[in-house]
Amino acid sequence: MxxxxxxxxxxxxxxxxxxxxxxxxxxxxxxxxxxxxxxxVGLRNLDLVLGAERRVVFDFIxxxxxxxxxxxALIRDxxxxxxxxxxxxxxxxxxxxxDDGVARVIGELRSRFDWILCDSPAGIxxxxxxxxxxxxxxxxxxxxxxxxxxxxxxxxxxxDAKTERAERGEKIDKHILITRFDPNRAARGEMLNIxxxxxxxxLPLLGIIPESEEVLRASNLGTPVVLNNPASAAARAxxxxxxxxxxxxxxxxxxxxxxxxxxxxxxRRAA
Amino acid sequence: MINWSAFFKRSDSAxxxxxxxxxxxAHERSSLxxxxxxxxxxxxxxxxxxxxxxxxxxxxxxxxxRGAAVSTLEIEVEIxxxxxxxxxxx
Numbered sequence: 007m008x009x010x011x012x013x014x015x016x017x018x019x020x021x022x023x024x025x026x027x028x029x030x031x032x033x034x035x036x037x038x039x040x041x042x043x044x045x046x047v048g049l050r051n052l053d054l055v056l057g058a059e060r061r062v063v064f065d066f067i068x069x070x071x072x073x074x075x076x077x078x079a080l081i082r083d084x085x086x087x088x089x090x091x092x093x094x095x096x097x098x099x100x101x102x103x104x105d106d107g108v109a110r111v112i113g114e115l116r117s118r119f120d121w122i123l124c125d126s127p128a129g130i131x132x133x134x135x136x137x138x139x140x141x142x143x144x145x146x147x148x149x150x151x152x153x154x155x156x157x158x159x160x161x162x163x164x165x166d167a168k169t170e171r172a173e174r175g176e177k178i179d180k181h182i183l184i185t186r187f188d189p190n191r192a193a194r195g196e197m198l199n200i201x202x203x204x205x206x207x208x209l210p211l212l213g214i215i216p217e218s219e220e221v222l223r224a225s226n227l228g229t230p231v232v233l234n235n236p237a238s239a240a241a242r243a244x245x246x247x248x249x250x251x252x253x254x255x256x257x258x259x260x261x262x263x264x265x266x267x268x269x270x271x272x273x274r275r276a277a
Numbered sequence: 278m279i280n281w282s283a284f285f286k287r288s289d290s291a292x293x294x295x296x297x298x299x300x301x302x303a304h305e306r307s308s309l310x311x312x313x314x315x316x317x318x319x320x321x322x323x324x325x326x327x328x329x330x331x332x333x334x335x336x337x338x339x340x341x342x343r344g345a346a347v348s349t350l351e352i353e354v355e356i357x358x359x360x361x362x363x364x365x366x367x
Binding site for chain 2: 151152155156159160163192194195196197198199202206
């Protein structure tokens with residue numbers, strides 16, 4: 007049965023799009039049929055992170071308005087045939103996404119895919135509530151930093167109030183994904199610890215993505231980190247998070263980069 | 278003289294962040310009506326009663342009704358006649 011997952015955070019710049027691409031790629035790699043849907047109308051970026059920016063012809067709004075068929079707007083990934091993208095519109099007014107239209111498109115996606123990952127825009131406005139509206143589960147992307155944790159708390163409140171499931175009195179599975187975590191700084195007491203964040207937000211942990219140069223390198227190249235450097239710490243963290251999303255029970259660890267002796271001795275201080 | 282302890286000891290900022298967040302979020306949750314006031318009231322009322330009589334879980338009925346504008350909390354406790362009050366210990 008299809009599962010709709012919203013990737014959300016409240017705060018901008020914490021890694022929602024990177025996470026949508028990372029989890030989507032990891033799920034698709036394990037043979038699941040996946041579509042990632044960009045809800046960030048006017049500021050689409052999922053196409054860029056996936057390296058599909060030059061292949062966008064029709065978009066989500068075209069499909070909602072009946073200008074294009076869903077099949078025409080879906081972009082199949084060139085590297086993974088089970089991964090698809092439904093891009094957001096870059097030009098239209100964000101109010102062009104109607105409630106009924108989104109419901110219809112999500113319904114159609116449910117009949118075609120195993121996983122529908124909705125990349126939410128930042129904020130708590132209509133775009134964000136529309137992205138979470140039909141979700142069965144939520145991945146709340148949080149940086150170990152006060153403003154991000156506060157905004158996550160706000161989004162959790164919205165998930166419990168504004169989703170279809172919440173309105174029907176049903177549960178929505180909520181998971182915290184901590185991104186940009188620096189275990190060394192946390193150990194020195196300079197960064198909120200994983201346990202601090204989980205205790206404050208009182209939700210289970212889907213994974214910990216360590217701060218990694220590989221994430222920027224991957225987005226520069228338009229290849230999700232899971233494909234670009236599968237051995238990197240960030241890629242392994244996303245692969246494990248995807249397995250947990252599929253219901254596997256794995257202990258959560260902070261994957262670290264495999265470093266040479268030189269780096270171990272001298273690389274520690276490098277930012 | 279150089280203050281070596283200040284030089285080596287970095288004051289941890291994470292506990293401060295944690296403390297600030299907990300206070301702030303408790304406030305924000307309640308002002309957004311999310312702290313689950315009803316649940317908190319239920320806990321506190323039952324705790325208050327149990328300081329005076331031993332509560333039998335079967336003899337306590339709790340009903341919560343959450344509505345958009347108004348929520349109700351009903352607590353029905355069966356207290357047998359002739360039970361002496363426990364010494365209030367707090």
